[in-house]
Amino acid sequence: MSKFQLKWGILATGGIAETFARDLYPNPECRGVKDIEHVVVAAASSSSADRAQKFLKEVRAPESAKAYGSYAEMVKDPNVDIIYVATPHSHHYQNAMLCLEAGKNVLCEKAFTTNAAQCELLIKKAKEKNLFLMEAVWTRYFPLSIYVREVITSGKIGPVSRAYADLSQTMIPEKTFDDGHRMVNPDLAGGALLDLGIYALTWIFQTLYTTEKNPKPPKVLSFMRKYKLGTDEQTTMILDFPPTDSRGEAHGIATTGMRTHADPDGKGSAGPAIRVQGELGEVQVFHPAYRPTRTKLVLNDGTVEEKHWPQPGPGKGSGWKNGFGGGWQEEGEGQGMFWEADECAYALRDGRKEGRYENLEESLVIMRVMDEVRQQNGMKLPEKIETTDYPVEL
Template sequence: MSQPKSVRWGIMATGGIAQTFTKDLLVDPKTRGVNDIVHLVTAAASSSSKASAEKFISSYVDGKQGDTKATAYGSYKELVQDPNVDIIYVATPHSHHYQNCRLALEHSKPILCEKALTVNADQAKILVEEAKKRNLFFMEAVWTRYFPLSIEIRKAIQDGKIGEVLKVSADLSIGAIPEDSFDVAHRMVNKDLAGGVLLDLGIYSLTWLFQTIYHTLPKEKRQAPKVVGALMTSEPRTGADEATTMLLDFPVSTPTGKSRTHGIATAALRTHFDHERDTEQATPAVRIFGDEGEIQVFGPIYRPSRYRITYTKKGDNKQPFEDKEHEFPGGIHGMSWEADEAARCFLAGKLESESMPWSESITIMETMDEVRKLGGLTYPETIETTKYPMDMKAKQPEHVQTVNRD
């Protein structure tokens, strides 16, 4: 058996999501059956201070990767200039992704960038063109897509297990009273940081619509959905969206394309997606309706561990339903699988991941642009702009993990 290949990561930002990603990154890949790659963290940077990066490395890297040491930086520019870094994981707030990714691409670094990829589709398109022009790998870090559970569900749809998919609904609502849970400066409700539920929570609801309708079709049959309705409720202190509902019309149904599919994606702060998530009475947060059955995914939809297939047309060998459960091996949180994909693509010389291609990331950003337009949600020009570079240091916090992704 050949030796696994090492991929050296640079971590941009040191907040909650960077911590979770790094812990997953350094879990032995063999615990999840991965034998071809090994992940190493060779650098980390904080925009606030070198000391913050040093603390991050001490807490999450040192002693977890043999003799390999990581270098701490007090600026992102120093990080992207490090020759010992193969690929950058961008863990900053999505308000700053465009500027941060442009910086990394400018210094010839491949990128795995957190979702939402950017603030708007124009920014996403420029990043894709920059990556293409520079022949660099670039991928949106939609971790949920790479779960074995998600892959299994997509295959069940493509295999026709529930017939033609005619409607999909997905909700991520976290049951947080914003006035009690978030200061007005917090990135969850701060419009200066592209705050609100659409880009932070709604991206997960849209992920389930896109991966089960759009992505399960052959590439040549995929068509962007039309946003036929959007409703937003504004957070009273800041004007960011605290609740968003989206109604999408996918013109080509899956798996055969003989119809069309309705998509309903919702996200909210004050309500909760599932009050009974740990009991037998739990209700599904994602429902994929076919004309011969239904797939029910139990929340939280960013990290689901179980789903059910029910059958309305029961053949001779079909039970009324099938329950499926998936564990997270080796104690991982779930981000390891997207890191494995990014590493393999990088090592193979690919520019994009087939499971999260550039065209789909752009289409999702275009969808969210239209939802914002219909809902009347705008952000400051400083974060909507495609101008580069912009001096945003004074406004750039470390990425804080808003949702308790347990």
Template structure:
């Protein structure tokens, strides 16, 4: 099964809540690679919203989130604020009756995730975490390769995500749920969860920095017949590759494994082949999935269910507990 073409999805009208860098990436993806449009952006600062709108060619800029959510022409809201505020802002959008795509990490912790999911289900609106990796062409292709038995039974998953972000102020701020795990580590955690599900046992260690956030974390997930070895750091740019080991071969996913990229299947019989999944941007695939589900009347996506997003948050809660990482509003 291949990733559906984003342009084949029906059109919806997007509103963007938050005017940061990741919001620009979604706006570009929707505008240039789908049939949908971004009709409004909202920020706490009118000038910031207007500058974003001017740059992205968005017709309406709102100086508050409340104004954005009151716009009756918006079909779906993309929550693009820091993950420390996803819970608050997703609940605001749901209460306003809007369908929601919420950036990852889905929330700060599993309790918040459960509250957001319960609210969306009670309101009957669509909700999905914006874990774009699950929707990318190369991930479709590698899941198919595994399902066909190309590498036999999966027994090992390795993935790392490290970026040099020590100069980024919010990464040091515990009040914004800063640190490596929620911002960067969510990718290898979600990748292992996608392929292997919920682990039977989690072992984690990490290094807390002077402000109380995690600088880096290493994790081992144990399953009945497999193991995942995952690392994340905000203190160095690592290869950001993934390796899936099986009883009959392996899949090597190139840098950067969670973004549009290529992978190579290498079998023990000496044969190999490479899949090239490089495409521009990449956010258009998750945006198109949202549009399809909304038009179908669905309230969640089978590609990333709400229960699965909660499971990933539960895994990261356990990792944080073992590392000793707590945020101020959790103390």
């Protein structure tokens, strides 16, 4: 049987672009995926074609891959099936719209856009042009996440009524970031909420919303501790989800921050970062919420089932490594971004226009929650990155 090959164009050459593109390199068979394959056929840098060329070499793209010195050039490349947008979130709307306008399918990094209005317009454009569009919330596609959702839908922990999720990491902003850094800079839609808080919300949503038939959006109450630049350094949200066919009203508590740590000693001694609780027990997920590798099922009847979920890869001795932000996984172990890439390949092969485990409607509901949280706490971002005008030079 011939394999379906997905040809990727990588838009931007920063930290996560490298990690993602590197994860496309190992043969998918090393994770039991036999019917698809990925190839990086192009990369574009906003600074120069040389930078894109260097990037292609670093991620082991084939010699034939094309390097572009602007995003606008790459979107015209007929050899590219799908574009991975990996700029700061302030730029996602403009960059993803550029791709869609040019007729390209898009996988766009999280947070999807700066606000829900932009997200809505991207969805509208993708539908108009019959293109695939997905927010790159990679964690949703992990076998670990599939397992957690199955624990819930199977009824093992009974009707769920509460979930907690924390993605906090100590990176004292005034010591770690200069004012221009995308983690704190309002011009780049900085702050904990849009960068890290989205993962805490991901866990609340994929356990209280994705798992339900016809779920309704939650009510939200939130608090923010601001950084000196006006972006948030810590945010806590309480979400009240209306009853569904399979459970009553449910509460989600999502928190995120840059001063405290969800896992101070890095060994899980402080307990799980995520707890999803039902009448018969709970399922726990350990830090980090974006790339967890350990779960624990704890039931009222005394059952305790711990599971480990190492990321697959070509293995030791392969001479291949991946990681993010200076932290490398063991030799031969994947980062885990290939699961979402596989989802894109299956969707394009089968003619689907959205991801299976977070559809566009759910991405939009989450963007609306983040809009409301910012509004409740007076976190304004510059008009040029909140605008729905297109094109705008940023």
